[in-house]
Amino acid sequence: MSAQREMKEKNPWPVTIIIIVIGVIAIVALVTVAVLQNMPLSQKYKYGIVLDAGSSHTALYIYEWPAEKDNNTGRVEQTHSCKVKGPGISSYASDPWKAGESLKECMKEAEMKVPGKRHHETPLYLGATAGMRLLNMENGSASDQVFQAVEGALQKFPFSFQGARILSGQEEGAFGWVTVNYLDDRLKQGLETTGALDLGGASTQISFVSSNYNGSESPSNSVTFRLYGNNYNLYTHSFLCYGKDQAMKLMLAQQTKSGPETILDPCFHPGYNETKSYSDLYNSPCVSNRKPQGAPATFTHMGRGNFQQCQEVVKKVFDFTSCKYSQCSFNGVFQPLLQGPFGAFSAYYFVMNFLNLTNTSIPLDAVRQKIKDYCATPWKQVMAQHPDVKVNYLQEYCFGATYILTLLTEGYNFTSESYSNIKFIKKIKGSDAGWTLGYMLNLTNMIPAEAPDTPPLPHAGYVSIVTLMAILLFILFLVSLRPLWRRCSKHPRII
Numbered sequence: 001m002s003a004q005r006e007m008k009e010k011n012p013w014p015v016t017i018i019i020i021v022i023g024v025i026a027i028v029a030l031v032t033v034a035v036l037q038n039m040p041l042s043q044k045y046k047y048g049i050v051l052d053a054g055s056s057h058t059a060l061y062i063y064e065w066p067a068e069k070d071n072n073t074g075r076v077e078q079t080h081s082c083k084v085k086g087p088g089i090s091s092y093a094s095d096p097w098k099a100g101e102s103l104k105e106c107m108k109e110a111e112m113k114v115p116g117k118r119h120h121e122t123p124l125y126l127g128a129t130a131g132m133r134l135l136n137m138e139n140g141s142a143s144d145q146v147f148q149a150v151e152g153a154l155q156k157f158p159f160s161f162q163g164a165r166i167l168s169g170q171e172e173g174a175f176g177w178v179t180v181n182y183l184d185d186r187l188k189q190g191l192e193t194t195g196a197l198d199l200g201g202a203s204t205q206i207s208f209v210s211s212n213y214n215g216s217e218s219p220s221n222s223v224t225f226r227l228y229g230n231n232y233n234l235y236t237h238s239f240l241c242y243g244k245d246q247a248m249k250l251m252l253a254q255q256t257k258s259g260p261e262t263i264l265d266p267c268f269h270p271g272y273n274e275t276k277s278y279s280d281l282y283n284s285p286c287v288s289n290r291k292p293q294g295a296p297a298t299f300t301h302m303g304r305g306n307f308q309q310c311q312e313v314v315k316k317v318f319d320f321t322s323c324k325y326s327q328c329s330f331n332g333v334f335q336p337l338l339q340g341p342f343g344a345f346s347a348y349y350f351v352m353n354f355l356n357l358t359n360t361s362i363p364l365d366a367v368r369q370k371i372k373d374y375c376a377t378p379w380k381q382v383m384a385q386h387p388d389v390k391v392n393y394l395q396e397y398c399f400g401a402t403y404i405l406t407l408l409t410e411g412y413n414f415t416s417e418s419y420s421n422i423k424f425i426k427k428i429k430g431s432d433a434g435w436t437l438g439y440m441l442n443l444t445n446m447i448p449a450e451a452p453d454t455p456p457l458p459h460a461g462y463v464s465i466v467t468l469m470a471i472l473l474f475i476l477f478l479v480s481l482r483p484l485w486r487r488c489s490k491h492p493r494i495i
């Protein structure tokens, strides 16, 4: 025993080297395990599909998010969209089967886009908006049949179908607001929120948070949320029949009260001349009760192209006469003071983008002048200048722009100053602005009510501290070996 100890004391270097090597291996192993254990696992994605069955058309959106993070920090992104060919599902009332058929092409596309092994767990939703609200009011059984056809078609696909239903106007407005603020990262960070303005074909929504609104005045306009630990008291209203296409019917109804054979419409370009049917014009519940008695079957729709006169006619579709609240937008609907920035999407964007008017730093008077000039442009010239734009859309931009300006300034009370708080947007960070994302986030419980617990240190900070501590411990260990070294130098090895 004593002979062995003597040997070690005389020749401690091999032991020291072994200790150092083991120490280095231990540090490397400790740091590697600590880093690997805390690395995000290899990215797997989950998917969700939402069909937006609007009054004018249906669109399919595919969303994707990292599988490990869906409850807190993960970002949900739109990875694909598909526009269904043909009109909105409410147009198939007399042929419901075709409503289901129309969705198949986009659904097949979705089957290709979502990885096969995720199909069964991918939720699929269909939400219908104002077109189906109107059909449901007009003919409940026709609306039920359209839903049956649509559900039958969607169930045939391998996704996890969660149902097809009509969204209320409140839901449509509130989920549009959630989408915009989620994509802008305003909810998680508790920042001031952006209001949402959605202009559809059959209804239009306005949603915003106003500090002078707590929901007590007109509770039916109030939606409360608790998101990421913050409470939101949202004002929202949906105006049925005030989407761009139904508002046009309201405007034309104004001009055909007496059942004339010809109208000279200030909201259409000079030289525009089309024969239209009274029954088509008055075919929706928004105007059906106003159909003039004894009108002929058709009328000649001629354009005059006069912006000011168009504004006058458009103003008449709003009722500003009564308000039982402290303040109203129109039709006796309560609206608190406008507050904060706004995102305006859907038809707001399509129309203003067509006219190169998405820049809201252009003064309102200059915007009016531009629309005035555009409306006064002869129809032949407009068609020649835009051969690639569908005539159905092209003929309506003069009315569309006049309507948007009137709705914003007279309806919602935006002023020359607050107009610049509006941003006309189509997409935010690659995802379309609209109610679909907010709807899916809500139904999949993807926005927690409370702020998620975050690790006290970011990953890089954690790695640096673990490494530093390991090195310090090792130095401490080496220092503790000093007596051994000293003895070693007192008794140098004799070869």
Ligand SMILES: Nc1ccn([C@@H]2O[C@H](COP(=O)(O)OP(=O)(O)O)[C@@H](O)[C@H]2O)c(=O)n1
Pocket: 053, 054, 055, 056, 057, 088, 129, 130, 131, 199, 200, 201, 202, 203, 204, 243, 244, 245, 346, 347, 350, 351, 393
């Ligand atoms: N390229 C496009 C696509 C849609 N649109 C309009 O955007 C609106 C979309 O409304 P929608 O189908 O979502 O109808 P709602 O059910 O939301 O009322 C319609 O008025 C379309 O005419 C447009 O102006 N340009």
Ligand SMILES: [Ca+2]
Pocket: 054, 055, 129, 199, 200, 201, 346
């Ligand atoms: Ca819509």
